[in-house]
Amino acid sequence: MQDMELRRSKRARRSTLPDFYVYLQEPEHDILGKDDPENFKQAIMGEDNERWLAAMKSKLESMRKNGVWELKVLPQGCKPIGCKWVYKTKRDSKGAIDRYKAKLVAKGYTQQEGIDYTKTFSPVSTKDSWRVIMALVAHFDLHLYQMDVKIAFLNGHLKEEIYMQQPEENVLDSCIYVKISRRHYVLLVLYMDDILLASTNLTLLHGVKVFLSKHFEMTDLGEASYVLGIEISRDRKRGLLGLSQKGCIEKILKRFNMMECVGGDVPINKGDKFSREQVTKTDQEKLEMADKPYASLVGSLMYA
DSSP states (O other), X not given: OOOOOOOEEOOOOOSOOOHHHHHHHOTTOOTTGGGSOSSHHHHHHSTTHHHHHHHHXXXXXXXXXXXXXXXXXXXXXXXXXXXXXXXXXXEOTTSOEEEEEEEEEEOGGGSOBTTTBSOEEOOBOOHHHHHHHHHHHHHHTOEEEEEEETTGGGGOOOSXXXXXXXXXXXXXXXXXXXXXXXXXXXXXXXXXXXEEEEESOHHHHHHHHHHHHHHSOEEEEEEOOEETTEEEEEETTTTEEEEEOHHHHHHHHHHTTOTTOOOOSSSSOTTOOOOGGGSOOSHHHHHHHTTOOHHHHHHHHHHO
């Protein structure tokens, strides 16, 4: 497989981001993620403390095996960066808990751009590319499996390197890999720590899985059925592949108490304008809108 060019962020730094930007940039976002522990104390004091402790031990063991850090005496004049645990409950397409994940992350917001770092990047394929792959899977009846990188960010190297850019106007997705072996091929779609493998041949696909597992600690999730909050259903005899966000939509409706709402083609009519005259004024209006924060609600719709 060919090496990919890393997609680097060129966004200007801001102190805060609107809710809808956070929704769009977080591939693993769970509408009900508010139930996850927000800090270490909540994790060890909650009813699932044993599971969260196991997840944290697993992460620390992965760091030890990968030689991520060494214990040192802080040199004089150096300012250490803080860290924190981030907890995530992974769920399947039915909403049942699949596994518990814990990540130890640095508090990067204490760093200064141009001094402590220059650019940030994350390997994320575009949704358009993802849909093209799904269309190819349906059309050519490809085998479709998925894998998860347990420690995606621990495999990055911080040593400075220079990457050559592709010629201008050469449209490509740097997170799509292709391996060709005679008349068979494997397509690999990378989205952070989620990997989709589509192939014309199971033997070739298995070889790629073995190759990845030798170089990275992987979890084989079997045939793809639920990826990025999207449920995948197939009828291979009829050459059909369906994509559904029903579970995501139901979580959005449940969160904003709109399970009994009336369906519509679009949330608002094109050309509608909002003004300060439409904001809540009475106590009753404020009570009715208390559980419908505008930015989060719009962000949820945009993510779906």
